[in-house]
Amino acid sequence: MASVDIRNVRKSFGTTEVLHGIDVSVPDQSFTVLVGPSGCGKSTLLRMIAGLEEISSGDIEIGGRVVNKMPPKQRDIAMVFQNYALYPHMKVFDNMAFSLKLAKVAPDLINRKVSEAAEVLNLTEYLDRYPRQLSGGQRQRVAMGRAIVRDPQVFLFDEPLSNLDAKLRVQMRTEIKELHQRLSSTSIYVTHDQIEAMTMADQIVVMRDGIIEQIGAPLELYDRPHNTFVAGFIGSPAMNIIQGRMRLEDGKASFQVNDEIEMPLDEARGVANGADVLLGVRPEHWTFTNGQAGVPLDVSVVEPTGADTLVVCKLDGHEVLASFKERYEFAPGERIRLTPSPGNIHLFDAATRERL
Amino acid sequence: MATTTEAEQVTPVGEDSSWYERLKHNRNWLGFLFMVPAAAILLVFLAYPLGLGVWLGFTDVKVGRPGQFVGFDNYAWLLEDDVFWLSVFNTFLYTVVASIFKFAIGLWLAVLLNRHMPFKSFLRAIVLLPFIVPTVLSALAFWWIYDSQDSVISWTLIEMGLIERPIDFLGDPNNARASVIVANIWRGIPFVAITLLAGLQTISPSLYEAATIDGANEWQRFWRITLPLLTPIIAVVMTFSVLFTFTDFQLIWVMTRGGPINATHLMATLSYQRAIIGGSLGEGAAIATAMIPFLLAAILFSYFGLQRRKWQQGGVDD
Numbered sequence: 001m002a003s004v005d006i007r008n009v010r011k012s013f014g015t016t017e018v019l020h021g022i023d024v025s026v027p028d029q030s031f032t033v034l035v036g037p038s039g040c041g042k043s044t045l046l047r048m049i050a051g052l053e054e055i056s057s058g059d060i061e062i063g064g065r066v067v068n069k070m071p072p073k074q075r076d077i078a079m080v081f082q083n084y085a086l087y088p089h090m091k092v093f094d095n096m097a098f099s100l101k102l103a104k105v106a107p108d109l110i111n112r113k114v115s116e117a118a119e120v121l122n123l124t125e126y127l128d129r130y131p132r133q134l135s136g137g138q139r140q141r142v143a144m145g146r147a148i149v150r151d152p153q154v155f156l157f158d159e160p161l162s163n164l165d166a167k168l169r170v171q172m173r174t175e176i177k178e179l180h181q182r183l184s185s186t187s188i189y190v191t192h193d194q195i196e197a198m199t200m201a202d203q204i205v206v207m208r209d210g211i212i213e214q215i216g217a218p219l220e221l222y223d224r225p226h227n228t229f230v231a232g233f234i235g236s237p238a239m240n241i242i243q244g245r246m247r248l249e250d251g252k253a254s255f256q257v258n259d260e261i262e263m264p265l266d267e268a269r270g271v272a273n274g275a276d277v278l279l280g281v282r283p284e285h286w287t288f289t290n291g292q293a294g295v296p297l298d299v300s301v302v303e304p305t306g307a308d309t310l311v312v313c314k315l316d317g318h319e320v321l322a323s324f325k326e327r328y329e330f331a332p333g334e335r336i337r338l339t340p341s342p343g344n345i346h347l348f349d350a351a352t353r354e355r356l
Numbered sequence: 357m358a359t360t361t362e363a364e365q366v367t368p369v370g371e372d373s374s375w376y377e378r379l380k381h382n383r384n385w386l387g388f389l390f391m392v393p394a395a396a397i398l399l400v401f402l403a404y405p406l407g408l409g410v411w412l413g414f415t416d417v418k419v420g421r422p423g424q425f426v427g428f429d430n431y432a433w434l435l436e437d438d439v440f441w442l443s444v445f446n447t448f449l450y451t452v453v454a455s456i457f458k459f460a461i462g463l464w465l466a467v468l469l470n471r472h473m474p475f476k477s478f479l480r481a482i483v484l485l486p487f488i489v490p491t492v493l494s495a496l497a498f499w500w501i502y503d504s505q506d507s508v509i510s511w512t513l514i515e516m517g518l519i520e521r522p523i524d525f526l527g528d529p530n531n532a533r534a535s536v537i538v539a540n541i542w543r544g545i546p547f548v549a550i551t552l553l554a555g556l557q558t559i560s561p562s563l564y565e566a567a568t569i570d571g572a573n574e575w576q577r578f579w580r581i582t583l584p585l586l587t588p589i590i591a592v593v594m595t596f597s598v599l600f601t602f603t604d605f606q607l608i609w610v611m612t613r614g615g616p617i618n619a620t621h622l623m624a625t626l627s628y629q630r631a632i633i634g635g636s637l638g639e640g641a642a643i644a645t646a647m648i649p650f651l652l653a654a655i656l657f658s659y660f661g662l663q664r665r666k667w668q669q670g671g672v673d674d
């Protein structure tokens with residue numbers, strides 16, 4: 001087992017720089033998820049850790065050794081690819097045994113390791129099949145099996161679940177997490193799905209356009225997003241961001257949407273009177289007041305999902321989403337009043353979009 | 357079948373007027389009807405000449421003189437004919453040696469061209485050149501290259517002081533064999549290289565990445581990933597290559613006409629010489645017919661032996 005340290009790593013393809021100085025420290029035995037929108041450079045970073053892409057500048061350390069110039073083989077890592085990259089001409093057994101055979105491991109030890117891995121992954125009865133004869137989920141497991149037989153220091157996953165259907169994805173998510181707990185190996189997992197990131201990670205690295213926006217534990221990102229990007233990216237449905245102005249009067253702070261609508265704040269957080277700010281409230285943090293207090297909103301659509309009731313409203317012409325555990329039956333066009341639950345108001349600077 | 361019932365409902369089926377109506381709506385009959393043009397073309401342009409050729413092999417037809425059926429006489433003579441057996445030997449030598457080199461060099465070129473490198477498409481175009489040049493033209497070029505007095509190769513070697521007098525490329529039996537084989541290899545490489553290159557491009561790069569991470573070096577990646585995944589295409593390409601080489605005629609005819617002393621006669625050139633030049637159509641046809649079993653064997657070998665792989669079957673998705 002080993003930690004992975006990424007220090008001021010940059011990557012350019014030709015003259016375009018796609019990673020602009022990445023610093024991440026992945027603790028030993030942790031499950032770190034790299035998440036971000038498409039094209040932000042997650043795969044590139046992962047492939048640099050694997051040794052499939054050259055490092056333009058900076059250092060990558062695995063287990064305390066700088067691996068910048070080391071070929072993948074010596075890095076003691078295993079990788080699960082998005083398209084699984086199973087060898088089509090080899091049976092499941094041989095797919096899993098390939099690395100061990102190349103390393104000239106004794107045949108009976110190979111047998112033992114592969115059958116152990118197959119057992120863990122419920123693949124025992126498929127060992128004699130070719131990849132074509134397997135379902136998507138089974139192929140995915142073979143890809144994992146190929147990684148775990150090697151007993152590597154670090155597991156790398158590049159969107160391993162994105163080719164599966166929604167239900168299977170949830171199931172495999174759990175299986176990967178269980179596997180990680182069992183093997184307690186350092187894992188770095190790339191996804192663009194924030195739910196996957198939230199549910200699986202010990203540590204999430206949110207990336208955008210080749211830079212890191214925030215690193216932290218899932219709930220930390222959820223509770224204290226550093227900027228509006230992270231606020232909008234983590235959590236589903238996404239956080240409502242409302243434009244407005246800070247108003248300080250008699251030592252009391254409030255957030256003004258317009259001349260009529262105003263929300264009391266518990267503190268000004270150092271913002272000057274009249275400054276432009278953005279207020280963030282997650283849909284699940286609205287409370288229905290049933291009275292005169294709270295912000296007035298006009299209901300436009302109600303979407304009951306069974307577990308929650310999603311209500312799309314309009315606030316001063318802007319769309320605001322609210323989600324309730326209760327089964328409210330609002331009519332479209334109805335005016336309701338909601339208040340953000342205390343302690344769940346996020347404030348961001350309107351210009352820098354940083355948290356206040 | 358829906359059409360049949362509909363038609364029957366619409367048209368009242370009378371006793372005598374109906375055969376045409378019934379045929380018009382009969383699936384099998386219609387299917388047969390639609391097949392007729394294709395079948396006719398195949399029969400007239402493929403089966404008829406082939407049949408005629410085989411039939412000629414059983415007659416003693418000469419050019420300008422109708423002959424008669426002689427059974428296996430032509431074949432009996434051939435069995436005794438040393439020149440025929442020499443041509444069989446030459447054909448095999450030519451095919452086997454040329455095919456091995458075409459395969460090896462073609463695969464090597466394909467792998468090189470599949471790499472990321474500057475002027476990639478330009479180099480690919482260059483490789484195709486021997487294929488584009490008409491065979492006769494390239495044969496003439498080789499004929500000149502192999503000239504007993506003015507050969508560029510001899511000239512270069514003499515200038516370099518490696519040899520003293522020009523090499524007699526096409527005059528000495530073994531030199532002639534080697535020379536025509538080299539010409540054939542040169543001519544056949546593009547087909548093999550470009551087709552294998554197309555095959556290489558179907559192999560997903562992530563397989564190589566996975567193998568790299570699994571610890572395979574370049575050599576192991578080639579043996580364990582590239583080659584096995586390429587076998588189906590290799591089988592097809594090499595079948596065609598063997599067929600083309602086995603039946604080659606133009607190169608030899610332009611360069612040596614089968615000489616010296618029949619050293620480069622292939623079955624195809626011998627057949628032509630006997631049938632058209634010598635006028636013994638029956639004997640020439642018999643020689644040509646004798647090639648058929650070998651060609652069939654080559655096709656069957658690749659079809660059953662190499663082409664279909666288990667890992668390609670099963671699984672309907674992707």
Ligand SMILES: Nc1ncnc2c1ncn2[C@@H]1O[C@H](COP(=O)(O)OP(=O)(O)OP(=O)(O)O)[C@@H](O)[C@H]1O
Binds near residue numbers: 038040041
């Ligand atoms: N080989 C390459 N040559 C040039 N540019 C590249 C190359 N590979 C990636 N890029 C660029 O680098 C950027 C990051 O790509 P990367 O594949 O890392 O994105 P990603 O975050 O994994 O996205 P996705 O979620 O879609 O997989 C993209 O803008 C992409 O166009």
Ligand SMILES: [Mg+2]
Binds near residue numbers: 042043158159
């Ligand atoms: Mg990616």
